[in-house]
Amino acid sequence: MRHLLFLPLFLLFTNSKACVCLPVNFADKYAHSDFVARATIVKNYENKGAESFYKSDIAISEVYKGEKTTSIFIEGSSDGIKRTSCDLFFPEKTELIIYANKRSPGVYIFNSCSGYLILKGKYASEKRELDMLGVLKNQGISFTTKIWFSERFDFEEELRRTNHFRGIHLDKEYALYEITFSSDVKIKSIAIISGFGKEMDERLVAILKKSEWNSMIPSSDSPLDTRSKVPDNSKYLVGFYFYPSEQAHPSFVSEYDL
Numbered sequence: 060m061r062h063l064l065f066l067p068l069f070l071l072f073t074n075s076k077a078c079v080c081l082p083v084n085f086a087d088k089y090a091h092s093d094f095v096a097r098a099t100i101v102k103n104y105e106n107k108g109a110e111s112f113y114k115s116d117i118a119i120s121e122v123y124k125g126e127k128t129t130s131i132f133i134e135g136s137s138d139g140i141k142r143t144s145c146d147l148f149f150p151e152k153t154e155l156i157i158y159a160n161k162r163s164p165g166v167y168i169f170n171s172c173s174g175y176l177i178l179k180g181k182y183a184s185e186k187r188e189l190d191m192l193g194v195l196k197n198q199g200i201s202f203t204t205k206i207w208f209s210e211r212f213d214f215e216e217e218l219r220r221t222n223h224f225r226g227i228h229l230d231k232e233y234a235l236y237e238i239t240f241s242s243d244v245k246i247k248s249i250a251i252i253s254g255f256g257k258e259m260d261e262r263l264v265a266i267l268k269k270s271e272w273n274s275m276i277p278s279s280d281s282p283l284d285t286r287s288k289v290p291d292n293s294k295y296l297v298g299f300y301f302y303p304s305e306q307a308h309p310s311f312v313s314e315y316d317l
Contacts, residue, residue, distance in 0.1 A: 080172035085191060085316050086235070086296035088174030093161040093203050094125030095192065097178070099154045103137045112168060113137035115149065117157075123192045124201050126165055131157060134170035145171045154178045156188065184316075187232050191298070194253045200237065200296070205276065208240070208295045212270040214314045223262055226309040229255050229301045233316075236267065236298075242291040244274050255301065259312075263299055 089095060098117040106113045112134045119127060135147035147170065149155065156176040159167035169175060178185055195201075218224040235252040249267050254260035274289050302317070304310040 083172070083174045084298065084314075085174075085188060086298040087207075088158045089124070089192075089195065090202070090204050090294075090296045091160075091207075092124065092158040092173070094128070094157065094159040094167040095123040096125070096127075096157050097121045097123075097154070097189070097192075098131070098157055100149045100151050102151060103149075105137050111135075120154075121196075123196045124203075125159075125161075125167070128165055128167060131159060132162065132166065132168040134168065147171050147175075149177075156192070187316075191233060191235060191253075194235065198252050200252060202294050204293060204295065206289055206293060206295075207275040207277070208238075208244075209273050209275070210270045211273055214266065214270070217266050218312055218314070223259075224312040226304070227312075228310070229259065229312075231255050232301050234260065234263065234299045234301075235296060236264070238267065238295045238297060240272070240274075240289055240291075240293045240295070242288050244272050244287065244289055246270070246272070247292070252296075255299075255312075263312075267297065 096117075097120040099120070100115050101118050102116040104114040104116075112132045113136065114130055114132055116130050117128075133147050133149070134145065136142055137148070139148040139150075140146075141148075155178055157167075157169060158174040159169035160173070162168045176185065176188060231253075233253070234255045236254075237250040237252055238246055239248045239250070241247045246268060249264050251260055251264070255263070274287075274293075297314070298316060299312055299314055300316050301312050302310060
């Protein structure tokens with residue numbers, strides 16, 4: 060279950076300058092990013108002075124969200140030396156999926172907690188993520204929200220409670236849904252962006268409809284600035300994932316993109 064702690068863009072610093080990224084799933088990082096693209100690092104530039112980020116020129120294969128750009132800013136050190144455990148460095152020719160936030164018009168920056176994915180071409184999860192990005196782009200799902208929604212409902216427990224979501228066969232690996240909220244954080248509607256199929260979608264939508272949600276907006280005072288009101292028609296993404304059976308373990312549907 061995704062509780063209030065799932066705020067991946069917050070870095071938790073200690074006196075030793077260490078940081079911890081809290082868990083993030085695909086739907087969350089896409090909804091909260093201003094810019095999403097598949098790109099290759101072409102050239103890295105030195106950090107300017109004491110700045111904690113450096114500039115990299117990129118060659119974009121595909122933009123899924125945001126304005127096309129020729130460079131990106133990365134929190135870290137261009138010399139590859141890790142001055143904190145949060146520092147990032149990508150050698151030139153590294154291909155990755157970038158999830159970044161807007162620093163100013165046309166200028167994007169990302170950090171170790173933004174949800175980037177290095178593409179090595181050998182993991183099924185890479186193909187799944189690229190497929191999901193393609194679906195969102197083709198469906199015109201490009202909204203960005205700075206509101207964090209978390210359900211007050213244990214989806215995993217509900218999925219385990221019946222036999223409808225275990226020991227089954229599905230032809231797809233994932234399903235994506237778009238939730239629209241009223242101003243009091245109640246679900247107004249649920250749209251199927253890319254589903255598993257009529258019967259399974261009806262069951263999952265039924266679970267979503269009875270769920271209750273919290274909303275939070277990041278603030279400088281507290282990472283958990285909980286709100287009881289949000290702008291009417293605020294949107295959010297939810298994903299469910301199908302995992303086939305392995306040896307003695309039956310297949311199952313989960314909200315976690317493992």
